[in-house]
Amino acid sequence: MDDASVEAMYQEIILDHYRRKSHSGLREPFSCQVGHVNPTCGDEVELRVRLDGDTVADVSYEAVGCAISQASTSVMSDLVIGQTVDGAFAAYDAFHKLMDSQGVVDDLDAAEAVLGDGVAFVGVAKFPARVKCALLGWSAFRDAALQAIEGGAGSAKKESPHG
Amino acid sequence: MAYDVERIREDFPILSRAVNGHPLAYLDSANTAQKPQAVVDAIAEHYLSHNANVARAMHALGAEATQAFEGARAKVASFIGAGSADEVVFTKNASEALNLAAHTLGAGLKTGDEIVVSVMEHHSNIVPWQLLCQRTGARLRWFDITDSGRLDLDKARADGLINERTKIVSLAWVSNVLGSVNPVAEVADWAHSVGAAFVVDASQGVPHLPTARPLGDLMAFTGHKLLGPTGVGVLWGRGELLEALPPFLGGGEMIEVVRMEGSTYAPPPHRFEAGTPPIAQAVGLGAAIDYLQAVGMDEIAAHERSVTEHALARLGSIEGLRVLGPTTAEDRGGAVSFTLATRDGLAIHPHDVMQFLDAQGIAVRGGHHCARPLHERLGVQSSTRMSSYLYTTTGEIDRLADALVYVRDFFGRV
Numbered sequence: 288m289d290d291a292s293v294e295a296m297y298q299e300i301i302l303d304h305y306r307r308k309s310h311s312g313l314r315e316p317f318s319c320q321v322g323h324v325n326p327t328c329g330d331e332v333e334l335r336v337r338l339d340g341d342t343v344a345d346v347s348y349e350a351v352g353c354a355i356s357q358a359s360t361s362v363m364s365d366l367v368i369g370q371t372v373d374g375a376f377a378a379y380d381a382f383h384k385l386m387d388s389q390g391v392v393d394d395l396d397a398a399e400a401v402l403g404d405g406v407a408f409v410g411v412a413k414f415p416a417r418v419k420c421a422l423l424g425w426s427a428f429r430d431a432a433l434q435a436i437e438g439g440a441g442s443a444k445k446e447s448p449h450g
Numbered sequence: 451m452a453y454d455v456e457r458i459r460e461d462f463p464i465l466s467r468a469v470n471g472h473p474l475a476y477l478d479s480a481n482t483a484q485k486p487q488a489v490v491d492a493i494a495e496h497y498l499s500h501n502a503n504v505a506r507a508m509h510a511l512g513a514e515a516t517q518a519f520e521g522a523r524a525k526v527a528s529f530i531g532a533g534s535a536d537e538v539v540f541t542k543n544a545s546e547a548l549n550l551a552a553h554t555l556g557a558g559l560k561t562g563d564e565i566v567v568s569v570m571e572h573h574s575n576i577v578p579w580q581l582l583c584q585r586t587g588a589r590l591r592w593f594d595i596t597d598s599g600r601l602d603l604d605k606a607r608a609d610g611l612i613n614e615r616t617k618i619v620s621l622a623w624v625s626n627v628l629g630s631v632n633p634v635a636e637v638a639d640w641a642h643s644v645g646a647a648f649v650v651d652a653s654q655g656v657p658h659l660p661t662a663r664p665l666g667d668l669m670a671f672t673g674h675k676l677l678g679p680t681g682v683g684v685l686w687g688r689g690e691l692l693e694a695l696p697p698f699l700g701g702g703e704m705i706e707v708v709r710m711e712g713s714t715y716a717p718p719p720h721r722f723e724a725g726t727p728p729i730a731q732a733v734g735l736g737a738a739i740d741y742l743q744a745v746g747m748d749e750i751a752a753h754e755r756s757v758t759e760h761a762l763a764r765l766g767s768i769e770g771l772r773v774l775g776p777t778t779a780e781d782r783g784g785a786v787s788f789t790l791a792t793r794d795g796l797a798i799h800p801h802d803v804m805q806f807l808d809a810q811g812i813a814v815r816g817g818h819h820c821a822r823p824l825h826e827r828l829g830v831q832s833s834t835r836m837s838s839y840l841y842t843t844t845g846e847i848d849r850l851a852d853a854l855v856y857v858r859d860f861f862g863r864v
Binding site: 329354 | 860
């Protein structure tokens, strides 16, 4: 790995989201709230999901951490809000696959069709130590959404401390 | 004779390797130090020619291994100016040494007793005391720091922090984040004036500063920050105090007579060394001490001070960089922690800083450096830390400073 690939990892779009995080700040109402943390680096996210039927009506969060984790959470929220839960989970699966790719993706266009700006993180996959940064917000979203479904969308608030 | 850092670097093979296509600039010695060839050779020699268990193997190899292991204990004792080798307990690291201190010193604590640490401690000098408080009902209190990152003795005195309820005071000699050298002699006097025991976490001190006499009543440090291998640490204890302390871990080696109805225990230091100890690691630590003494601890301290002065000057002049802790080299160790922001005020996270530095072969640490409460106190989530040792050059600091400007401007392009 050389300078070029570290600069390639920090795409303009990632820096833009780091600078101006979308949907940041915890909002009411919400179906479920979870807290996720990367103990090794100290990155933390508190994330709320509101489901409306089978639609992801809102995602809001408070997060601290590196540019990769912050931008990834921001891009994720842009992407999943307004989607069906199934569509959002498909995006989660596609993003996970992208992170597991080690930066070698057969069909980047197909990935972009599902992930939009999320494909900008393909460079992160070349840095295994940083993959967990990119996944932090996504994992929190999936966890919160699953709990919201379990508890019945729009029902009781649940908090779940999570490693 | 002038200090020849280039000559010293030749003794550390790893320092001549490349990382990501660049010469390695290793600025993470507060995390762990690199090892000279002599230490690696001593460990290899031990395993290849003298390996046996200590104290219980009666054959020739057993005698050689025991002699090497106890010889290393004597070297440690001499290195820190201890009165006797029996005051040196080998542990697996400084954390275990501090846990040993907490378990044994704290065995008789009760509700109403107080333990005092500081907000600048490494987690290893906080959590064992928190656990002790949970076990005994004692209360944990702590020193604050001043705005310049020094221990706030005045505030502590005004608050009566150390008082007749205080049973144990435990303090870092040198902060692993701020670099501050704490006034341990003053705190020792204060602790002793109320009858409290004083424990010193010397992990960042003993490797860097001449230690004419051990500090406090118990003093912990680790081998791997001292050019030695991982897996061996030290708890020094004042002789009569160690004599009075109960065992920590039970097992082989630490006993006198074992009966099913009850056992009696070996005198110090073996009372605190249950099971097969880190034999080869202790031998390696002994070789590291030989190496440091051959270079000279006064010379090393002087070299590190000049490197720290250079680092504070170079890093301190970078717009957007904030040094956490003292900004002059007086009473200051070689750890320099900082935050970095773009010209328009965007904070650049330490892990992002590190990633760029690593791409240029520069190794630093980013995060909370096992001192989360200190970072909270400073109002930052985390920081980037450079730290030096006897082999660090001002050229490496210059590379770091140039790379930091590059990172700042990379994140600052709007």
